[in-house]
Amino acid sequence: MTKRPIDPRPEMPTPNDYLWDGSGSPDPETQQLESLLAQFRHSNRPLTALDEISRTHTTSHSSRPSWAPRLAAAAIILIAIVTGLLVSFRSDAPPAVGPGWNVANLEGTPQIGSQSVFSNIPAKKLYVGQTLTTNSSSRAALSANDLGEVQIDPNSRVRLLQVDSDHKRLQLEVGTIHASIWAPPGQFVVDTPSAVAVDLGCAYTLHVAPDGSGIIRTTIGWVGFHLNGRDSFIPAGAMCATRPKVGPGTPYFEDASQSFQDALNAFDQLPESSEPSRSALSTVLAEARSRDALTLWHLLSRTTGTDRENVYATLAWLVPPPSGLTRAGVLALDAHMLDLYWNALDLGDISLWRLFEQNAVPHAAPGTKQMLLKKQSLLNQSR
Amino acid sequence: MTTSAYIHATDDAVVRAAQRGDRTAFGILYSRYARMVHGILLSRVPYTDVDDLLQDVFLQALARVVSLREVSKFPGWLASIARNRANDFHRRAKPHDELTDEATCPDSNSPALPPSPGPHAFTQAHAALDAIRSLPEAYRETLILRLVEGMTGPEIAARTGLTHGSVRVNLHRGMQQLREILAGNATPLTGGEL
Numbered sequence: 001m002t003k004r005p006i007d008p009r010p011e012m013p014t015p016n017d018y019l020w021d022g023s024g025s026p027d028p029e030t031q032q033l034e035s036l037l038a039q040f041r042h043s044n045r046p047l048t049a050l051d052e053i054s055r056t057h058t059t060s061h062s063s064r065p066s067w068a069p070r071l072a073a074a075a076i077i078l079i080a081i082v083t084g085l086l087v088s089f090r091s092d093a094p095p096a097v098g099p100g101w102n103v104a105n106l107e108g109t110p111q112i113g114s115q116s117v118f119s120n121i122p123a124k125k126l127y128v129g130q131t132l133t134t135n136s137s138s139r140a141a142l143s144a145n146d147l148g149e150v151q152i153d154p155n156s157r158v159r160l161l162q163v164d165s166d167h168k169r170l171q172l173e174v175g176t177i178h179a180s181i182w183a184p185p186g187q188f189v190v191d192t193p194s195a196v197a198v199d200l201g202c203a204y205t206l207h208v209a210p211d212g213s214g215i216i217r218t219t220i221g222w223v224g225f226h227l228n229g230r231d232s233f234i235p236a237g238a239m240c241a242t243r244p245k246v247g248p249g250t251p252y253f254e255d256a257s258q259s260f261q262d263a264l265n266a267f268d269q270l271p272e273s274s275e276p277s278r279s280a281l282s283t284v285l286a287e288a289r290s291r292d293a294l295t296l297w298h299l300l301s302r303t304t305g306t307d308r309e310n311v312y313a314t315l316a317w318l319v320p321p322p323s324g325l326t327r328a329g330v331l332a333l334d335a336h337m338l339d340l341y342w343n344a345l346d347l348g349d350i351s352l353w354r355l356f357e358q359n360a361v362p363h364a365a366p367g368t369k370q371m372l373l374k375k376q377s378l379l380n381q382s383r
Numbered sequence: 384m385t386t387s388a389y390i391h392a393t394d395d396a397v398v399r400a401a402q403r404g405d406r407t408a409f410g411i412l413y414s415r416y417a418r419m420v421h422g423i424l425l426s427r428v429p430y431t432d433v434d435d436l437l438q439d440v441f442l443q444a445l446a447r448v449v450s451l452r453e454v455s456k457f458p459g460w461l462a463s464i465a466r467n468r469a470n471d472f473h474r475r476a477k478p479h480d481e482l483t484d485e486a487t488c489p490d491s492n493s494p495a496l497p498p499s500p501g502p503h504a505f506t507q508a509h510a511a512l513d514a515i516r517s518l519p520e521a522y523r524e525t526l527i528l529r530l531v532e533g534m535t536g537p538e539i540a541a542r543t544g545l546t547h548g549s550v551r552v553n554l555h556r557g558m559q560q561l562r563e564i565l566a567g568n569a570t571p572l573t574g575g576e577l
Contacts, residue, residue, distance in 0.1 A: 019529070019554055020536040029562070030530070036508045037531045040430055042421035042437075149442050180446050182406060201404050203446050220449055221404035236404055236449070348404075 099163035100127035101142040106151065108138025131159045134175065144168075147188060148181040161191065176207040180220075186356035195242035198224040200352050204234070212244040217254070222348040224356065225251075235347040238294060241268070250302060252295045260287035264295060273304060281307055285314045293319040293345050301333055319345060398454040409448070413441055416458070419542040420465045422528040426516060427469035436472060440465045459544040514564045515557075522557030525550055 018027040103110070103117055103124040110117045111133045117124050117140060126132050126142060134140055134156045142158075143149040147168055152158055156175020162168065168183060171191045180203045181188045188199040193212030197204075201221010208214045216225060222235040227247030234240045240251035249268040252261060263283035270277040281303070288296060296315040303311050312330055321330070322344040329337040342350045392400075394415065400408035420440050424433045443464050451460055515523050515530070525545075528534045534542065540550045 019558060020551060022535055030558070033511055033530050033561075034533070036511050037527075038533070039508055040425060040512060040531050042418045042532060143438065143442075145438065148445075149438075180442050182409070182441075182445065185406070202406060202409070220446070221406065 100125035100130075101144045101147065101160060101163065103132065104141040104143065106139040106141055108135065108154075110134045110138045110140035110152070126160050128160050128163055131157060133157045142170075147183050148179070150180075151178040153177065172206060172208050174208050174210055176205065178205045179203065185352040192242065194244045194246070195225045195227045195248045198226070198353075198356055200224050200233075200348060200356075201236070214242040216240050216242075224353050231353070232298060233294075233342070233348065233350075233353065235294065241265075243269075250295055250298045253291055256289070256292055256295070257287050260284060260292065260295075263287070267299075272302075273307065278307065281310070285310060288314055288318060290318045294347060297338075297342055297345060300330065300338065315341075394457060395454045398448065398451070398457045402449050402451065402454070409445060412444075412457075416461055416542060417441075418532040418534060419458075419528065419539075420461065422532040422534070423462055423465040423524055424469055425512075425531060426520075426524045426527045427466070428472050430512075432472065436465075436468055440468050443468070456544075458542055462543055511565070514561055517564060518557055518560055521553050522560060525553035526557040526561065529554055 018024050019030050103112065103126050105117045105124075112124065112126055112130055117132075132140060132142070132152060134152050134154050136154050139154060140152045141149055142152070142160075144163075146165070150158075150170065153176035156177065157173040158175070158177065159171040159173065160169075161171050166187060167189070168187055169189045169191065170177075173193070177190070179188070179190070179199065181199045182202065183199070185200045186198060190197040190206060192206070192208045192214045194208075194214050197206055197216055199221075200223055201218065203220040204216055204218040204223045206214065206216045216223060216234055217239040218234045218236050220236050222233055225232040225234060225240055225242065225248040227242070228245075230247040232240045232248035232251045234251045237255070238251050238253045241249045243249065250264055252264055256264075260283070263280040267277055267280040267284060270280060281299070284295065284299070293315055296311055296318070299311045300308060300315070308331055312327065316327070319341075321327075322340055325337045325340050330341065339350045339354070342348075392411075394412075397408045397411050397415075401412055417437065421433060421437055424436050424440070428436060440461070444461055447464075448457075451457060512531075515526050517523075518526065525539060528539045528543075529536070536550050536554060537547065539545070540547045543550075545553075
């Protein structure tokens with residue numbers, strides 16, 4: 001809708017125009033209205049999460065947190081996750097207390113546990129430990145002021161694992177979610193059977209198939225994907241697949257050539273250093289554009305020997321190494337040099353990921369994965 | 384980048400940074416435009432729904448800002464998202480769900496309500512808000528930005544993309560019509576002064 005003034009003729013400024021800009025003698029009538037209506041005014045306070053962003057950035061660059069708070073936070077995370085999962089295993093009755101996220105019915109009749117979420121009940125909440133399920137004709141959205149919004153597509157099942165001021169954790173067992181997150185980087189985490197997705201940016205779509213494999217597509221910002229010591233960073237415009245027991249594959253931009261994508265997919269699935277694998281890698285390197293430095297950077301740590309040397313040579317040709325970085329250091333997978341090289345690609349500040357790793361990953365992820373696998377095993381036995 | 388790095392940045396520069404996925408930049412845009420969006424929504428939907436819709440509007444903007452080709456059009460683009468979201472709200476509401484502020488706000492102790500100095504002032508404030516909402520669209524939106532959100536005419540022009548002349552016309556003529564409505568109101572705002 002285009003907004004137009006009723007009468008666009010300009011009027012001349014008057015010397016005493018309180019209504020226009022508050023100048024001149026105050027007009028009592030206008031002042032009275034301002035005073036009455038002030039109670040409806042926007043609070044002028046930024047959303048909590050957005051307000052914290054700059055603080056998070058500053059923390060990540062300027063100081064290292066002490067061990068005690070980090071260990072305490074890790075312990076709390078671990079206890080919360082294990083408690084939530086144990087509760088969910090032992091009882092079908094969801095605990096409708098404590099922190100939760102708002103649930104909106106977007107279509108059909110989503111369910112929280114065995115309870116339906118109807119469209120004319122606006123105040124429904126999903127609490128920690130509860131599961132939200134959509135069938136083939138229903139969709140839902142989760143939201144919170146300090147989080148953003150997560151839309152749940154049809155045929156999906158998600159469980160809320162953790163909600164506090166610094167950590168929000170969701171488990172996507174199957175289906176598709178679309179996340180638009182404005183919580184600070186590293187706070188919103190989604191567990192899947194084949195990888196853990198960590199929000200480092202703004203918006204992404206995550207799909208988990210019934211066999212536990214998954215795929216993520218980032219639209220704004222970037223997302224970290226990790227499992228079993230494999231990390232993949234997926235910036236806007238890129239995607240990445242995951243496989244059960246293997247973890248995240250190698251990310252790539254969606255506009256890469258089809259032969260590049262096919263070869264990369266083959267490389268990810270073939271035995272390392274086998275002849276077919278080397279052939280696929282050759283195709284990837286031959287087809288790579290400057291933009292595909294994203295993929296080549298990840299391949300450095302997924303190759304060995306001459307394969308890694310070839311990857312480095314192509315990467316260095318496409319994106320010259322920044323100062324402070326040596327060929328020998330990169331080939332030895334020096335962590336600091338790899339971080340420098342990543343930041344030179346200008347796809348996201350890797351210090352955000354390192355901060356997340358320090359605070360949460362080593363403690364939370366393995367336990368979560370084991371519990372997920374155990375639950376899947378139990379489900380399979382019961383069928 | 385940190386927040387301080389954007390304090391003196393132009394809106395265009397901040398929008399470009401937000402398009403690259405910089406959430407600090409998006410936070411700056413939120414702080415600069417939240418009042419405008421709040422005012423646009425308040426001119427169209429019940430007060431109790433404004434905060435939720437405000438979040439929706441910025442979520443939509445967050446998801447779509449990357450597709451905005453002319454960054455200089457961000458203010459009008461964001462205002463359009465807010466107006467469309469308010470229209471969606473009315474389209475989706477069932478007839479019996481269409482609530483007025485009076486219907487939803489009889490209890491001044493409710494946490495969803497604005498703090499109220501007393502029942503009389505509460506009634507007066509809602510009467511004034513209703514009177515503004517009864518004005519033509521251009522007048523009501525501009526008057527709410529001025530009288531409720533506390534923005535000056537030049538600020539309204541800068542945030543909405545309207546010319547100074549248009550904002551001035553909307554303010555003066557809107558105020559004139561508002562006086563006429565309030566003068567004919569059976570419950571004068573304050574002792575019949577308005």
